[in-house]
Amino acid sequence: MRIRATVAAVSGALALSAFVVPAAHAADGSATPSKADILKLREAAHGASSGKTAFAASDDSGSPYAMDVTFSNFKIAGAVKVGTTNHVSTTVTYTLTHGSDVDITADDFVTGPYLYKGSYDTPDNMLFGNAPATCKITSSTTASCTGLIDIYPGPDDEELVNSDAGTWHGAALAIAYNGQDPNSADFDITKVGYADQGGLGTTLVQRNSTLTVNASPEPVTKGRTITVTGKLARANWEDHHYHGYTGQSVKLQFRKKGSSTYTTLKTIKTDSTGNLKTTTTASVDGYYRYSFAGTTTTPAVNAAGDFVDVQ
Template sequence: MRIRATVAAVSGALAISTFALPAAHAADSADSFRADVAKVLQAAHAASGKTAFSSSADAEPQPYPLDATFSNFKIAKAIKVGTTADVSTKVTYTMTHGADVDITADDFLTAPFIYRGDFDNLDTPALFGDNPATCTATSATIATCTGLITAHPGQGELSNSEAGTWKGAALAIAFNGQDPTSDTFDITKVGYTEKGDLGSTLVQRNSRLTVNATPEPVNKGKTITVVGKLSRANWEDNKYHGYSTQPVQLQFRKKGSSTYTTLKTIKTSTTGDLKTTTTATVDGYYRYAFAGTSTTPAVNATGDFVDVQ
């Protein structure tokens, strides 16, 4: 689930004025979670100034600052996102809260999220999960929490320029009996807190790499031509396209061995294609290997066996 601010008059720690939600794809609980969090976030950041809970006279009614904070945020080093399939990544973190905060209440929730750019930037995009985190109390004021971050690339949540480093954050909301769907909903009786810069991860455009070595079989000492293609996910048209001018290694593994050695490094063409030659010596497997970048994960092609006669 993605969030992005769209109203320029609003600013704040996440500066979220509205959810940019994908089409319904989950259970009603997920839709309810999104709507409830959206309403509180909108109110928390609908204030003049750079932070939530502004005391400015012209500020709109807001939730009160909830006595809770977050630490020990752990997430995978990288999240590989393709073109259509949803991708979920587990997040764990510690929540420390005041003794007066009832985290076991049915209407209390906490959730991790990741964001790109400045936590104080109005236009910061963020990715949540489809449901709140689950927490286990380890003391009267400390709990360990586990949640998911879910990307829905098939629903236009990501743009290609957003591949790279995202930062970790978490929030908590205590509704205290207030029903966000009610006409009598009183946001000032709801507690809210958030914290950014808890960690980081790479959200990457998934990569693919192919190889084909010919002829097969080949006489010893003759030339082998090895072709292939490096491509990566395009989040804007939901297809894979060639990754141009990238260094890729041609590697060889002798039959009976488990180790590949690098023969040479070449670059992909403007369309991501690869082509080079080598001399046939012994039976073995040829593959291309890409080391990856901050926006695109490393990938190895499946070795192609050549019988040398």
């Protein structure tokens, strides 16, 4: 089941647009927590621990108790490339350590990793996984867990805006519902255990990039001028199209026919629409490409080499 959240700044306040967590199996096996139920749980837990919440307070019905669970050894890819429409997921592993009074094998105990942008207490945005993590018990008080972060940039979900690109922080949470059904009139939030820990690691969530190249004329006489054009573009998470990445340094590289190594000929910058254009002198048969080193918001990318026959 999807565990996913998007938090957007609206009129200076943080508003939740979606938040779904793994199903909690109530004592009668009936209930799955709603978005509002889970929001209230997280909100209440954070409010109790910090005196303030990332979201608007809903009521004063209490808060979950602090569960004796901590997280460590959080590992995630150094960067996650996200395009304009396709679902992207990345694997996270971490160690869950718990007290002897916490039953992580219970049907209604769930845990999962997530990412947050900005402050842990008042995040600008959060990204979760579609399903709870799976955990393998490694001792009486520890487990090795694996989960996914699922990202949906498409127009139907709009989990990201362009300013979200860059560094995100890793976190993990665990919830023990202890037979409580969030959809029941008898739901007692104070009987629910909750643990949530931020600052476990970092990753880059990047706007995916594309790079093209075209060298002409083909074929060309040795000693004549070759014009090499191309374009560097990156995903726009707000209109779901690719647009030119302006003012970026890009290397023109050449690989001689029969060689496996590219050599940099020169470095130029993209223009106001992301286009590239330069010239070089034809010498021998080989492949020309553009190469972009990347930034914190946009991944490195190489164009496929364009072969030029020199006669």
